[in-house]
Amino acid sequence: MSKLAANTAAILRQRFTFGFRLFVAITLLAVGGMASAESLNSVATGTLPALPGNAPPQQLLTVDGRMLALTGDNAWTLAKGGKTWSPLDLGKLTGNAIHGSSSNNSTTWLLVGADARRSDHLEQVSLKGDALVSSRTLPLPTALADAVLTALGDTLYVAGVDDAGKPQLYRKPVDAAQWQPAPLWPSNTAPAAMQAQKGALYVVDAATPGTQQLWRWTTEKGWQAVPGIGGTLVPGSMRSLGQAHLLMQVRDASGVVTARTFHTITSAWASLDDTVANAPVATASWGNGLAWVGADGSFHTFEMQSGKHLLGWLDWTVIIVYLAAMLGMGAWFYFREKRGSTADFFVGGRSIPFWAAGVSLYATNTSSISFIAIPAKAFETNWQYLTNNLIAVVGLMFVAVWIVPLLRRLDLMSVFSYLETRFHPAIRMLASALCIVMQIGARMSVVLFLPALAIATITGINVVWSIMMMGVFTILYTAMGGMKAVIWTDFVQVIVKMGGAIFAILFIVWTLKGGFGEFVATAAMEDKTKLFDFSFDLTKATVWGFIFLVVFDVVLTFPKDQVLMQRTLATKSDKEAGRSIWAFAAIMIPGGFIFYGIGTALWVFYKNNPQRLDPLLPIDATFPLFIAAELPPGVTGLIIAGVFAAAMATLSSIMNSVATLISVDFYERLAKNPNPRRSVLFAEISTVMVGLTAIGLALIMSRYDIHSLFDVSIELAGLLGGGFAGAYTLGMFTRRANSPGVAIGVAASIVLTFVAWWFSLVHPYFYLAISIMLCIVIGYVASLFFPAPTRSLKGLTIYKQDAV
Numbered sequence: 171m172s173k174l175a176a177n178t179a180a181i182l183r184q185r186f187t188f189g190f191r192l193f194v195a196i197t198l199l200a201v202g203g204m205a206s207a208e209s210l211n212s213v214a215t216g217t218l219p220a221l222p223g224n225a226p227p228q229q230l231l232t233v234d235g236r237m238l239a240l241t242g243d244n245a246w247t248l249a250k251g252g253k254t255w256s257p258l259d260l261g262k263l264t265g266n267a268i269h270g271s272s273s274n275n276s277t278t279w280l281l282v283g284a285d286a287r288r289s290d291h292l293e294q295v296s297l298k299g300d301a302l303v304s305s306r307t308l309p310l311p312t313a314l315a316d317a318v319l320t321a322l323g324d325t326l327y328v329a330g331v332d333d334a335g336k337p338q339l340y341r342k343p344v345d346a347a348q349w350q351p352a353p354l355w356p357s358n359t360a361p362a363a364m365q366a367q368k369g370a371l372y373v374v375d376a377a378t379p380g381t382q383q384l385w386r387w388t389t390e391k392g393w394q395a396v397p398g399i400g401g402t403l404v405p406g407s408m409r410s411l412g413q414a415h416l417l418m419q420v421r422d423a424s425g426v427v428t429a430r431t432f433h434t435i436t437s438a439w440a441s442l443d444d445t446v447a448n449a450p451v452a453t454a455s456w457g458n459g460l461a462w463v464g465a466d467g468s469f470h471t472f473e474m475q476s477g478k479h480l481l482g483w484l485d486w487t488v489i490i491v492y493l494a495a496m497l498g499m500g501a502w503f504y505f506r507e508k509r510g511s512t513a514d515f516f517v518g519g520r521s522i523p524f525w526a527a528g529v530s531l532y533a534t535n536t537s538s539i540s541f542i543a544i545p546a547k548a549f550e551t552n553w554q555y556l557t558n559n560l561i562a563v564v565g566l567m568f569v570a571v572w573i574v575p576l577l578r579r580l581d582l583m584s585v586f587s588y589l590e591t592r593f594h595p596a597i598r599m600l601a602s603a604l605c606i607v608m609q610i611g612a613r614m615s616v617v618l619f620l621p622a623l624a625i626a627t628i629t630g631i632n633v634v635w636s637i638m639m640m641g642v643f644t645i646l647y648t649a650m651g652g653m654k655a656v657i658w659t660d661f662v663q664v665i666v667k668m669g670g671a672i673f674a675i676l677f678i679v680w681t682l683k684g685g686f687g688e689f690v691a692t693a694a695m696e697d698k699t700k701l702f703d704f705s706f707d708l709t710k711a712t713v714w715g716f717i718f719l720v721v722f723d724v725v726l727t728f729p730k731d732q733v734l735m736q737r738t739l740a741t742k743s744d745k746e747a748g749r750s751i752w753a754f755a756a757i758m759i760p761g762g763f764i765f766y767g768i769g770t771a772l773w774v775f776y777k778n779n780p781q782r783l784d785p786l787l788p789i790d791a792t793f794p795l796f797i798a799a800e801l802p803p804g805v806t807g808l809i810i811a812g813v814f815a816a817a818m819a820t821l822s823s824i825m826n827s828v829a830t831l832i833s834v835d836f837y838e839r840l841a842k843n844p845n846p847r848r849s850v851l852f853a854e855i856s857t858v859m860v861g862l863t864a865i866g867l868a869l870i871m872s873r874y875d876i877h878s879l880f881d882v883s884i885e886l887a888g889l890l891g892g893g894f895a896g897a898y899t900l901g902m903f904t905r906r907a908n909s910p911g912v913a914i915g916v917a918a919s920i921v922l923t924f925v926a927w928w929f930s931l932v933h934p935y936f937y938l939a940i941s942i943m944l945c946i947v948i949g950y951v952a953s954l955f956f957p958a959p960t961r962s963l964k965g966l967t968i969y970k971q972d973a974v
């Protein structure tokens with residue numbers, strides 16, 4: 171064996187040994203991050219101290235998260251530790267005058283009246299120490315007996331019986347001057363309780379005990395009867411719980427009082443174990459449950475608790491095999507390929523088959539957020555959002571014919587090179603820098619964090635370990651294998667996540683007694699597969715809204731999307747690049763039906779099995795809950811691997827694309843005498859650093875409020891990204907646009923969109939479209955004030971005279 175061959179073999183052995191040790195270490199750390207298991211939907215019961223003298227209170231209320239007990243003109247408040255009662259100063263109010271309460275957005279309103287039954291005004295109150303302080307008084311339009319109160323968003327609703335004995339319902343936005351009459355529920359009977367939940371108003375009518383009906387009101391459908399409560403409601407016990415449940419105490423025909431939940435999405439009831447109450451005389455909200463007091467003055471509580479579902483050894487085996495396979499593919503391409511240039515690393519030597527590029531496009535575009543959020547959206551609503559996929563296919567046809575072949579013929583690695591060739595180097599570098607920041611800060615970190623949070627919520631796998639597993643393994647195979655590893659691992663990942671998704675649907679259908687027929691019939695009853703809405707209501711997901719979205723969010727922004735465009739640039743020719751888009755579009759339609767089908771299947775399953783839902787989990791956690799709690803061992807691991815696959819496909823694509831921009835747009839332009847070997851080494855280092863930065867940001871997100879941070883990142887993407895999408899439109903579809911005009915258009919669009927954001931002129935949904943339109947209009951008009959471009963436009967526009 172020659173000395174060179176021996177040295178090469180030694181290096182390969184060292185790298186393999188290091189990789190294997192690293193894999194074992196990460197695997198052991200991942201398994202070490204598991205949490206203990208608890209049962210699903212457990213109920214924790216407890217007691218509270220009795221009032222002085224053991225006298226039962228006439229009413230229990232909750233103000234600012236603290237419990238109040240009213241006994242005639244006396245009032246008591248429970249200390250934060252829940253161990254002692256303290257006398258409460260009611261100020262100008264008396265205990266007998268308070269008839270109910272409602273809290274919303276940290277604001278508490280009390281129903282107040284002169285006698286024991288009639289309410290004539292509301293008092294906005296808060297607790298200051300052991301004193302109840304009134305800050306605002308709202309007179310009611312008329313005195314109401316047996317009144318009930320709730321808040322739906324920023325609107326107050328009050329119902330009761332007027333002096334003529336007729337039920338009434340009034341509504342009042344908090345800032346409005348007057349109360350407005352609202353339509354009554356169809357039974358026209360007095361209300362027993364009223365509660366808002368998930369954008370709807372719920373009323374229990376005070377019909378004959380044992381036959382009380384639950385009514386639901388929404389702006390879209392008005393009043394509807396939903397399944398009755400199956401008994402008599404205990405006064406004061408109905409409350410909202412989580413994002414989509416109502417919780418209440420119900421007395422059955424035999425007089426036994428238990429707690430029941432109503433799921434507002436499936437309209438299904440479930441009874442809670444260990445919640446029997448002995449003749450409650452007053453009830454109020456308590457944490458994630460209720461507190462009630464018996465006739466003997468004793469206080470009792472129960473709270474719902476979320477369970478965790480520990481993964482078994484078979485699940486972990488599947489996940490580890492999947493992660494090892496991804497790492498093995500990266501190592502295969504690392505040792506097999508001799509990357510002599512950045513073109514090999516970033517665009518796979520432009521040798522990728524169109525069908526593989528198309529599958530990779532779909533994998534990249536379907537992140538873990540989509541894997542979790544799309545089924546949740548279909549579970550909550552219907553298939554109307556699938557319209558976006560169908561219309562997007564039409565938009566992709568335009569992209570495949572006009573945009574992608576034009577850019578592929580230029581043999582680019584960075585799509586922003588087009589902006590330099592067509593306009594100016596400064597526009598290219600600014601657009602590239604902004605893209606890098608947006609992809610790392612507003613996309614990669616979120617793609618890492620959100621699925622880790624969902625999986626941790628259900629399975630107990632620590633969020634940090636989930637982030638580390640996905641992030642570190644993706645860094646390794648992406649840095650080792652380059653674009654070829656990214657695309658071929660994407661191919662495997664699509665098979666994993668689609669296979670898991672299809673299995674989930676088939677498993678649910680198999681659990682139904684009536685099989686597929688019952689599945690279809692149940693879904694059809696509630697119009698869960700409704701697809702098209704041709705109305706002109708801008709507040710709904712209509713066909714016209716999706717056409718608007720596709721034009722601006724797909725067609726006009728596709729050229730500047732380095733992550734997607736890089737796959738088309740890796741194909742063999744402009745024709746192959748166009749075909750990759752056709753392949754992407756062809757996969758998008760069945761893929762959309764599969765993921766929306768999961769949501770519908772989940773709705774059917776939980777309508778038949780409401781006791782298997784966890785009211786404390788967000789709606790977006792519905793599919794992860796089903797994966798962890800219902801699927802057999804091994805399959806759970808497969809579908810969690812699918813969630814990881816969805817995240818890792820997007821992450822690897824972004825890592826490789828951002829490293830491309832850093833290397834091509836900055837390093838190779840600014841470095842002195844760069845050579846291919848140094849450029850490839852810099853690209854590998856850039857991939858690692860980009861991945862580590864995203865992991866760091868995701869870990870920071872795990873410590874803070876993700877919701878506000880995520881909203882800000884989406885807004886920034888619309889505020890800053892639209893202008894450069896407009897620049898591509900001006901460059902490709904006009905011959906008159908020039909560098910000064912486009913620069914003015916980009917700058918003006920960013921400034922004016924910021925003005926719209928600052929003054930909240932439009933919903934953030936419209937920022938991207940507004941920014942693109944402003945750039946196109948202002949950029950073109952400004953270009954008319956400067957000389958027409960003198961450089962050759964050959965190959966840079968869609969016009970025949972510029973064709974190559």
